[in-house]
Amino acid sequence: xxxxxxxxxxxxxxxxxxxxxxxxxxxxxxxxxxxxxxxxxxxxxxxxxxxxxxxxxxxxxxxxxxxxxxxxxxxxxxxxxxxxxxxxxxxxxxxxxxxxxxxxxxxxxxxxxxxxxxxxxxxxxxxxxxxxxxxxxxxxxxxxxxxxxxxxxxxxxxxxxx
Amino acid sequence: xxxxxxxxxxxxxxxxxxxxxxxxxxxxxxxxxxxxxxxxxxxxxxxxxxxxxxxxxxxxxxxxxxxxxxxxxxxxxxxxxxxxxxxxxxxxxxxxxxxxxxxxxxxxxxxxxxxxxxxxxxxxxxxxxxxxxxxxxxxxxxxxxxxxxxxxxxxxxxxxxx
Numbered sequence: 001x002x003x004x005x006x007x008x009x010x011x012x013x014x015x016x017x018x019x020x021x022x023x024x025x026x027x028x029x030x031x032x033x034x035x036x037x038x039x040x041x042x043x044x045x046x047x048x049x050x051x052x053x054x055x056x057x058x059x060x061x062x063x064x065x066x067x068x069x070x071x072x073x074x075x076x077x078x079x080x081x082x083x084x085x086x087x088x089x090x091x092x093x094x095x096x097x098x099x100x101x102x103x104x105x106x107x108x109x110x111x112x113x114x115x116x117x118x119x120x121x122x123x124x125x126x127x128x129x130x131x132x133x134x135x136x137x138x139x140x141x142x143x144x145x146x147x148x149x150x151x152x153x154x155x156x157x158x159x160x161x162x
Numbered sequence: 163x164x165x166x167x168x169x170x171x172x173x174x175x176x177x178x179x180x181x182x183x184x185x186x187x188x189x190x191x192x193x194x195x196x197x198x199x200x201x202x203x204x205x206x207x208x209x210x211x212x213x214x215x216x217x218x219x220x221x222x223x224x225x226x227x228x229x230x231x232x233x234x235x236x237x238x239x240x241x242x243x244x245x246x247x248x249x250x251x252x253x254x255x256x257x258x259x260x261x262x263x264x265x266x267x268x269x270x271x272x273x274x275x276x277x278x279x280x281x282x283x284x285x286x287x288x289x290x291x292x293x294x295x296x297x298x299x300x301x302x303x304x305x306x307x308x309x310x311x312x313x314x315x316x317x318x319x320x321x322x323x324x
Contacts, residue, residue: 056205
């Protein structure tokens with residue numbers, strides 16, 4: 001069976017069942033630095049279970065659309081945030097859980113200045129920059145154990161642009 | 163008394179007494195995603211004391227060099243990381259502590275892809291983008307109390323380019 005998933009722009013509302021969009025949308029919660037800086041406060045639900053927060057940097061190779069979606073993964077022990085160190089868009093693919101397996105995936109393309117935080121144990125595709133600039137700061141769990149479950153699709157799933 | 167501080171490029175070595183440079187320098191600690199992504203693992207010493215980690219977004223107005231350095235601040239209860247959501251350089255100013263007051267400041271300018279983490283209780287100037295693009299993801303302590311100490315300089319201190 002073959003399936004085609006069409007990308008849509010990333011919005012907080014559509015992404016809410018899977019995680020948080022981290023950006024400057026809306027009014028700042030607080031003005032700081034003598035009015036020179038707006039703070040949009042505490043934008044992500046972080047959960048590192050028995051581990052602790054860490055900041056790593058991912059340097060990922062570009063993908064191109066249309067793209068075959070081979071697999072998704074999830075981290076049972078912690079949330080994972082991707083913060084792009086550039087203004088380049090990237091691809092965000094998530095799937096609802098259906099009895100321990102991923103259901104039909106959803107695909108989003110970010111706007112400049114948008115990061116995402118996958119909630120703990122949410123199925124998502126691997127980091128997929130859509131340009132040569134693939135550097136991300138990643139806030140995830142530092143701790144023991146593999147903290148990784150992969151699911152390889154048998155179906156032929158293609159992500160394509162709208 | 164007037165003082166002139168000259169900016170230098172940000173390096174991990176020069177910044178080490180104050181915090182961590184968060185970037186992709188060196189070999190990745192691990193290749194992930196079927197070899198498509200390098201993970202530079204756990205690049206920052208995070209310390210949130212009795213609080214917890216949060217991700218906020220700062221949207222700061224641009225500064226220009228030369229710039230008057232009016233004040234520095236520190237956060238006694240936690241570290242604070244600035245992760246630029248762009249490739250634009252920003253200004254990083256820190257100062258050693260000398261008996262509870264800031265000593266002579268040091269000024270750095272970042273390269274594209276560099277973020278910083280100020281260690282807990284390190285004197286630093288406020289977030290200072292050098293371009294109109296002033297969006298940063300900030301990883302700092304979410305918790306009770308003001309977690310802020312400011313020091314306003316009486317001297318006339320100017321930060322200028324090399």
